[in-house]
Amino acid sequence: MTRVVIGGSTGFIGRHLLQKYRAEGREVITISRSGADLTWGDQTGIDEAVDGASLVIGLAGKSVSCRYTPENRAEILGSRLDTTAALSAAIHRATLPPALWVNSSTATIYGHAEDRPMTESGGELGAGFSVEVAKAWERALMAEALPATRRVALRTAIVLGDAGVLGPLRSLARLGLGGTQLDGWWPVSAARRAAGTAHLPGARGGRQRFSWIHVDDVLGIIDFVEGHPDLDGPINACTANPVDNRTFMAAVRRAVGARIGPPLPRWMLELGAMGIRTETELILKSRWVVPERLTSAGYVFRHPDLDEALRASPD
Known part of the structure; x- marks a missing residue:
């Protein structure tokens, strides 16, 4: 039996x-803030779980579907760096380190792309807080020298399934609000520009x-990577x-049988995002990414x- 350690096991993919x-x-050992075999504060337990495991998967991190306040920005960054450091330290100390460590990343690492798709070999990394x-x-x-462990950063796009972004979009479509989401001008404060959280018209x-x-394909890709030892580094998922x-929004409307869905201008999107405490960048940034390596x-x-x-x- 081969052991898998999943950090961030209570999330959608986990x-x-x-x-x-x-x-x-x-054999599966889970790590999360709560509701798992281990918590992130139990470094000794994490060390013991990782030592002798064949696969470690890191998925932890605060959801980016929130307002980018200073407090939320700090938690978004810290929750990713701290949990990744905990796994890295455990692998570094392991007598029998895992052969593979797959860690979440995001396709948002690439810049706003309207002219061409972004690949691992030729894609341009962007700028701003999320990037x-x-x-x-x-x-x-x-960060660590881990010569016995292959490391893969899954640059994952928007994930469809029985949770995540799809539920709210379906609900909006059923209410007749599932139209095209239109970018446009919106006032941006100097503070948001300085913090890199401003979405400029695109x-x-x-x-x-x-x-x-x-x-299903996220799971399939992890299996594929585990069976292909030549794959390491960043991979577009x-x-x-x-x-x-x-x-996309037309497809969502078809899926729920919604006949109408008038376009939603940016001012309406911004007000809605404030109401549900999220950011319009998540729907207005142009993420044009393809899986060249896969x-x-x-x-x-x-x-x-x-x-x-x-x-x-x-549903």
Whole structure:
């Protein structure tokens, strides 16, 4: 029996991984702030769990679906760096270190892209708060010299499935608010510019790109990476079929049987984001990312078609 250690096991992807590995008969040890075998404050327990494990998966981090206040920004960054450092320290001290450590990153690390898709080899990293968090997260993954452990940073796109972003979007579509999300001018304070949290106007007409992946493929990619020892470093975890916002929201409306969905201008999106305590960057930034390395290595996506992926995402 091979042991898997999952850090951040109570989140969307972590819960799916836990169910999958236990169904396969693998020993699984979970780490989270609560509701897991170990807490992040138990470094001794983490060390013991990691020593002799075959696979370590790091998924922990405060959700970015919040207002980017100074307190939330500090928690978003700290929750990622501290948990990654805890796993890194455990692997460094292990007598039998794991062969593979897969750690979350994000496709948001790339810049706002309207002219071409971003790949691992030729993509341009962006700037601003969210991008700097992603860069720091990957630096933390690679900080220690861990010669016996292969490390992979999964630059994951928006994940579709039975939780996450899809639920609220379906609810909006059923209410007749599932239209194209339009960028445009919005006043930005000097403080937000300085903090890197300002979203400046970008793609027009709902043409901002939307890179996505189904949770089944996130699990499949981790399996694929585990079986392909030549893969390490950053890997784009997204389908090869990104769409734009206009196309994505039309697919969501079809999935819930909503006939109407008038376009939503930015002023309306900004007011709504304030009301539900989130940021419009999450829907207005153009994330145009493709899985160059996975495609070259021969990974076959289980859900490459958007409409089918939405049907395969329980309500």
